[in-house]
Amino acid sequence: MTRMLNVIGLMSGTSLDGVDAAVIRTDGERIDAFGPDISLPYPAPLRQRARRILDRAPDLPPDDLELGAVEHALTLHHVDAVRRLQAVAPDIDLIGFHGQTILHAPDRHRTWQIGDAALLSRATGLAVIHDFRSADVAAGGEGAPLVPWFHAALLHDVTGPVAVLNIGGVANITLIDADRTIHACDTGPGNALLDDWALRHTGTACDVDGKLAAMGTVNHALLEQMLADPYFARPAPKSLDRQTFATALERVSVCTPADGAATLAAFTVEAVRRTPLPVRPMRWYVCGGGRHNPVLMHGLRVALGVPVEPVDQLGWNGDALEAQCFAFLAVRSLRGLPLSAPTVTGGPHALSGGRLTCAGLMPVPSWIWKAGSIEQATPVRR
Numbered sequence: 001m002t003r004m005l006n007v008i009g010l011m012s013g014t015s016l017d018g019v020d021a022a023v024i025r026t027d028g029e030r031i032d033a034f035g036p037d038i039s040l041p042y043p044a045p046l047r048q049r050a051r052r053i054l055d056r057a058p059d060l061p062p063d064d065l066e067l068g069a070v071e072h073a074l075t076l077h078h079v080d081a082v083r084r085l086q087a088v089a090p091d092i093d094l095i096g097f098h099g100q101t102i103l104h105a106p107d108r109h110r111t112w113q114i115g116d117a118a119l120l121s122r123a124t125g126l127a128v129i130h131d132f133r134s135a136d137v138a139a140g141g142e143g144a145p146l147v148p149w150f151h152a153a154l155l156h157d158v159t160g161p162v163a164v165l166n167i168g169g170v171a172n173i174t175l176i177d178a179d180r181t182i183h184a185c186d187t188g189p190g191n192a193l194l195d196d197w198a199l200r201h202t203g204t205a206c207d208v209d210g211k212l213a214a215m216g217t218v219n220h221a222l223l224e225q226m227l228a229d230p231y232f233a234r235p236a237p238k239s240l241d242r243q244t245f246a247t248a249l250e251r252v253s254v255c256t257p258a259d260g261a262a263t264l265a266a267f268t269v270e271a272v273r274r275t276p277l278p279v280r281p282m283r284w285y286v287c288g289g290g291r292h293n294p295v296l297m298h299g300l301r302v303a304l305g306v307p308v309e310p311v312d313q314l315g316w317n318g319d320a321l322e323a324q325c326f327a328f329l330a331v332r333s334l335r336g337l338p339l340s341a342p343t344v345t346g347g348p349h350a351l352s353g354g355r356l357t358c359a360g361l362m363p364v365p366s367w368i369w370k371a372g373s374i375e376q377a378t379p380v381r382r
């Protein structure tokens with residue numbers, strides 16, 4: 001039987017709100033147990049610095065001094081998260097470290113997650129799997145979303161077609177078909193535009209509980225202009241950068257704060273409804289921070305016309321799911337199991353990925369090398 005490992009997964013998503021960290025016990029195929037999890041928000045100054053790096057990312061040289069400083073500070077924040085989990089779950093074998101995406105342009109063979117895996121490994125004394133997306137992008141895939149294998153493992157006894165919708169900064173869907181084929185793509189914006197709008201008009205990091213959007217009226221003319229973006233006509237698989245729809249913020253700048261928020265929330269919902277899927281799901285389960293926004297949840301229920309529930313209804317932890325996923329994918333990477341598939345990321349074939357860094361371990365434990373073939377990601381331009 002394959003060895004079960006206690007793994008910490010670390011995810012810092014496109015919302016730039018902080019690090020989610022979670023422990024699971026897994027062999028990369030089954031999940032034996034869920035351990036503790038925490039969210040460690042970025043302090044506001046770090047969030048602002050990370051945001052400026054993200055805005056500069058398309059033209060940023062890899063040796064930029066501020067980039068290095070932000071990467072270092074973000075990594076120390078991850079170290080902090082790991083140490084807090086180790087205090088309550090001491091027997092950790094491995095870390096799955098996603099890093100902070102600052103740029104995602106698979107059409108230009110670029111995907112860029114910052115984070116210093118060697119520093120994380122040295123500081124925690126643990127082996128680290130990182131750089132999960134590059135191999136798929138180098139092979140011609142989208143490199144995202146990667147969470148579908150994890151959703152499929154969790155839904156192993158659920159009859160499809162059923163969808164899991166993650167509403168993070170960007171929103172993405174996993175559809176498990178009746179024959180268990182996994183289909184996936186990014187649907188469109190998630191919370192990122194709403195967050196930027198709320199910050200601009202209320203000074204808060206998000207539209208808490210959808211209160212601003214609930215007071216507004218959707219501007220349907222502007223909504224249709226936003227939905228005319230060619231992305232929505234593209235077949236899946238497909239994926240997005242956080243900033244792909246940033247111009248939507250300029251479009252709604254003619255609106256009142258409340259109408260702008262209502263229109264941006266409707267943009268997220270309508271993009272989900274129009275996502276090209278091979279079959280219509282009978283049920284939708286929603287994870288990610290967007291499920292806390294009643295305006296988004298109500299909008300989805302009306303637009304989709306079938307049951308739409310938070311994943312917590314399945315007994316899952318909708319806030320820790322992505323962090324748990326990167327723990328799961330770390331073990332898959334170690335064992336050389338696929339992280340992607342043609343119907344998920346559009347790559348030519350199911351492909352493993354991720355890279356192993358053991359800066360904290362001398363000698364490297366033998367079980368790591370016995371875990372399976374360790375596929376090295378082909379480097380892509382950063």
Ligand SMILES: Nc1ncnc2c1ncn2[C@@H]1O[C@H](COP(=O)(O)OP(=O)(O)OP(=O)(O)O)[C@@H](O)[C@H]1O
Pocket residue numbers: 011012013014015016017166167168169170171190191192195205206207208209210287288289290292293322
């Ligand atoms: N009570 C709430 N009301 C409204 N929005 C909320 C609430 N709680 C969380 N959110 C939204 O959820 C976002 C965080 O979601 P999440 O942690 O899933 O994002 P993420 O991990 O950055 O996403 P991803 O990597 O999937 O893009 C916040 O930025 C905010 O927009």
Ligand SMILES: CC(=O)N[C@H]1[C@@H]2OC[C@@H](O2)[C@@H](O)[C@@H]1O[C@H](C)C(=O)O
Pocket residue numbers: 013014101103104111143144145146147148166168169170171172186239240322
């Ligand atoms: C490049 C990148 O970081 N993409 C994220 C982002 O956040 C949501 C969506 O866009 C998804 O495609 C992906 O994250 C999840 C965890 C994934 O890979 O499945």
